Amino acid sequence: MNKLGLFISRRSYGTAATFRAADTIIKKTQHGNRKPDSDKLVFGANYSDHMLTIKHTTASGWEKPVIEPLKPLEIHPGAKVLHYATEIFEGLKAYRGNDGKIRLFRPELNMNRMLTSAERSVLPTFDGQELLECIKKLVHLDADWVPKSTSSTLYIRPTLIGTEPTLGVAAPNESLLFVVTGPVGPYFPTGFKPISLLADNFHCRAFPGGVGAYKAGSNYGPTIYVNKLANAQGCQQVLWLYGEKKLVTEVGTMNVFMYLKNKKGDNELITPPLNGLILPGVTRQSVLDLARTWTDLTVSEREITMDELMEAHQENRLMEMFGAGTACIVCPVERIVYNGKTHNLATMNNGAPLTVRFHDTLVDIQFGRKPSTWTVEVA
Amino acid sequence: MNKLGLFISRRSYGTAATFRAADTIIKKTQHGNRKPDSDKLVFGANYSDHMLTIKHTTASGWEKPVIEPLKPLEIHPGAKVLHYATEIFEGLKAYRGNDGKIRLFRPELNMNRMLTSAERSVLPTFDGQELLECIKKLVHLDADWVPKSTSSTLYIRPTLIGTEPTLGVAAPNESLLFVVTGPVGPYFPTGFKPISLLADNFHCRAFPGGVGAYKAGSNYGPTIYVNKLANAQGCQQVLWLYGEKKLVTEVGTMNVFMYLKNKKGDNELITPPLNGLILPGVTRQSVLDLARTWTDLTVSEREITMDELMEAHQENRLMEMFGAGTACIVCPVERIVYNGKTHNLATMNNGAPLTVRFHDTLVDIQFGRKPSTWTVEVA
Numbered sequence: 001m002n003k004l005g006l007f008i009s010r011r012s013y014g015t016a017a018t019f020r021a022a023d024t025i026i027k028k029t030q031h032g033n034r035k036p037d038s039d040k041l042v043f044g045a046n047y048s049d050h051m052l053t054i055k056h057t058t059a060s061g062w063e064k065p066v067i068e069p070l071k072p073l074e075i076h077p078g079a080k081v082l083h084y085a086t087e088i089f090e091g092l093k094a095y096r097g098n099d100g101k102i103r104l105f106r107p108e109l110n111m112n113r114m115l116t117s118a119e120r121s122v123l124p125t126f127d128g129q130e131l132l133e134c135i136k137k138l139v140h141l142d143a144d145w146v147p148k149s150t151s152s153t154l155y156i157r158p159t160l161i162g163t164e165p166t167l168g169v170a171a172p173n174e175s176l177l178f179v180v181t182g183p184v185g186p187y188f189p190t191g192f193k194p195i196s197l198l199a200d201n202f203h204c205r206a207f208p209g210g211v212g213a214y215k216a217g218s219n220y221g222p223t224i225y226v227n228k229l230a231n232a233q234g235c236q237q238v239l240w241l242y243g244e245k246k247l248v249t250e251v252g253t254m255n256v257f258m259y260l261k262n263k264k265g266d267n268e269l270i271t272p273p274l275n276g277l278i279l280p281g282v283t284r285q286s287v288l289d290l291a292r293t294w295t296d297l298t299v300s301e302r303e304i305t306m307d308e309l310m311e312a313h314q315e316n317r318l319m320e321m322f323g324a325g326t327a328c329i330v331c332p333v334e335r336i337v338y339n340g341k342t343h344n345l346a347t348m349n350n351g352a353p354l355t356v357r358f359h360d361t362l363v364d365i366q367f368g369r370k371p372s373t374w375t376v377e378v379a
Numbered sequence: 380m381n382k383l384g385l386f387i388s389r390r391s392y393g394t395a396a397t398f399r400a401a402d403t404i405i406k407k408t409q410h411g412n413r414k415p416d417s418d419k420l421v422f423g424a425n426y427s428d429h430m431l432t433i434k435h436t437t438a439s440g441w442e443k444p445v446i447e448p449l450k451p452l453e454i455h456p457g458a459k460v461l462h463y464a465t466e467i468f469e470g471l472k473a474y475r476g477n478d479g480k481i482r483l484f485r486p487e488l489n490m491n492r493m494l495t496s497a498e499r500s501v502l503p504t505f506d507g508q509e510l511l512e513c514i515k516k517l518v519h520l521d522a523d524w525v526p527k528s529t530s531s532t533l534y535i536r537p538t539l540i541g542t543e544p545t546l547g548v549a550a551p552n553e554s555l556l557f558v559v560t561g562p563v564g565p566y567f568p569t570g571f572k573p574i575s576l577l578a579d580n581f582h583c584r585a586f587p588g589g590v591g592a593y594k595a596g597s598n599y600g601p602t603i604y605v606n607k608l609a610n611a612q613g614c615q616q617v618l619w620l621y622g623e624k625k626l627v628t629e630v631g632t633m634n635v636f637m638y639l640k641n642k643k644g645d646n647e648l649i650t651p652p653l654n655g656l657i658l659p660g661v662t663r664q665s666v667l668d669l670a671r672t673w674t675d676l677t678v679s680e681r682e683i684t685m686d687e688l689m690e691a692h693q694e695n696r697l698m699e700m701f702g703a704g705t706a707c708i709v710c711p712v713e714r715i716v717y718n719g720k721t722h723n724l725a726t727m728n729n730g731a732p733l734t735v736r737f738h739d740t741l742v743d744i745q746f747g748r749k750p751s752t753w754t755v756e757v758a
């Protein structure tokens with residue numbers, strides 16, 4: 001473990017220390033569900049016909065993966081997941097291109113992050129490539145659920161929970177890995193719709209020595225109340241700050257980027273560094289990777305305080321601000337409420353050209369319109 | 380909401396804004412389970428025959444409480460509780476006295492805390508007195524499961540989870556309140572067994588603007604890994620510190636007390652104040668309430684740093700240190716590993732007389748040997 005508490009190494013794999021995709025048992029549904037209208041897709045409300053489940057016990061290791069019709073899980077009321085948030089997850093998407101092929105976007109980053117989250121949560125680990133192959137089988141079986149659309153997609157939700165039915169606060173001896181999928185609409189069906197943020201001075205998403213850098217359920221439940229406070233102030237999401245310096249950390253459930261002309265006169269794209277407070281987002285990484293191939297801007301992973309951000313805004317040096325995540329890809333920020341004052345940002349003044357550039361480049365890659373090593377075809 | 384983000388007010392109750400214990404539907408089991416040997420009780424591993432469940436939807440409010448045989452819950456794999464830690468819980472016990480009566484210990488404190496946790500987690504609230512009456516019905520029905528013992532008890536676990544099967548990070552429109560119970564053995568069957576603590580300089584249990592003051596699942600999952608680090612250093616539990624000053628906050632899943640001769644020469648009993656980082660424990664409150672009726676010590680709810688604690692230890696002024704919680708009542712601390720050094724505390728040198736005094740006084744009340752307004756009889 002390094003000084004930030006992030007894991008570097010992986011456990012070695014012994015017998016049953018991983019499941020194998022080749023062992024997957026497939027039980028097809030007899031009657032598929034009706035697919036929702038693609039123009040009425042609410043995020044995370046529709047599920048495809050099948051799910052993947054893989055059981056684990058400390059005594060016997062992983063069982064064979066099972067793909068079967070979606071159904072309720074039978075969970076003992078004493079299962080650790082219901083009491084101690086023994087749960088981690090991932091989120092990625094399958095995209096159907098004009099060529100009819102279904103692609104995943106950098107899924108190996110999700111698999112790696114899931115293993116990191118599992119280790120921090122003392123949940124069982126596995127071979128990420130094997131899970132990826134299982135997910136491909138699941139998506140392939142439910143290929144009809146991947147929208148025939150240039151903007152709608154199939155959302156994929158791998159989840160790992162502790163199911164041991166005992167109330168001790170301890171690592172579970174029984175766990176369940178499952179994957180559900182479902183069609184989701186475009187985040188911005190009618191073009192960018194910028195959001196407003198409450199920069200909350202009191203509530204905090206993550207802290208040093210906590211789990212902010214992992215995709216653990218614990219990071220999400222506590223934010224729901226704070227988002228309600230933002231809504232009550234006319235804002236859609238929370239701008240999460242940290243510490244006395246009011247470091248800018250994240251936006252809602254997204255990473256955050258700020259594009260400004262810095263005091264040296266450079267066009268600088270800034271996102272907070274992976275210092276333990278920040279989720280290592282796949283879209284975040286992709287925005288950084290793309291921007292570093294572009295020569296007209298400086299890319300910085302560095303801390304930025306509210307003071308610096310507000311100063312840049314007041315001096316008309318803040319050009320664009322946006323969130324980045326799998327759901328929206330990029331999401332422009334047009335307004336920040338901070339210390340009771342409303343700050344209207346310049347983001348949309350010229351149509352947010354940098355944000356649009358990231359959006360279009362990423363979408364072209366995801367839907368296979370632009371060839372890239374970042375996509376993986378589902379057989 | 381006050382400046383600490385703690386809730387003061389309660390929602391008003393409209394139609395179906397609470398369930399009623401009088402409406403409880405009871406379905407008795409046809410064949411009760413065999414009870415475990417009372418000398419082989421592992422905490423949280425055995426469950427009584429029945430459970431209480433109460434469903435809630437935003438549209439229709441609370442349904443009627445149901446007491447039925449313990450069985451797995453059917454939970455949709457997309458339920459918010461499995462992804463976003465939409466879960467809170469409580470822990471209390473039923474005690475069988477020599478007079479055969481079954482008593483609860485200050486259960487109204489648990490009900491109040493559960494409502495506070497629910498509000499912070501944007502889960503539905505209810506009339507705490509009604510839940511208490513439901514719990515009494517459950518314990519009464521499973522009265523045979525309350526150990527006939529002067530030390531074993533029936534552990535009671537009320538839990539509230541978000542069951543709505545949608546993946547948006549939002550308050551759930553469907554929730555489930557459930558209560559399971561099970562017999563637990565004495566924490567110290569053969570007299571006090573003091574514990575050793577790793578004072579971790581990096582990991583953190585709670586932080587300002589977080590949910591450390593609420594009994595939310597999110598506070599527990601992230602601690603399991605840190606406890607493993609403590610075990611690896613030969614310690615049983617973690618001494619949770621906060622911030623640059625290394626404030627002493629909690630011990631494992633317990634509140635913490637330190638009894639020292641302070642620089643004024645007073646015998647001072649110190650526990651950290653309810654500043655948002657500390658769970659407002661029922662045992663903590665009871666230790667404070669008792670101590671304030673005793674005239675031979677000074678009681679302080681105040682911040683204490685590791686520096687102050689270690690200085691008192693090195694100057695032989697630290698007399699006793701103990702954790703306090705429902706499981707163990709009080710639990711003496713004999714050793715702290717801090718910055719790589721082992722510190723053997725004086726706690727057990729004279730048999731921990733203050734810790735013993737709290738233990739014996741509380742046990743006498745809980746088992747009805749000493750009359751008290753703190754106990755509530757189960758009809």
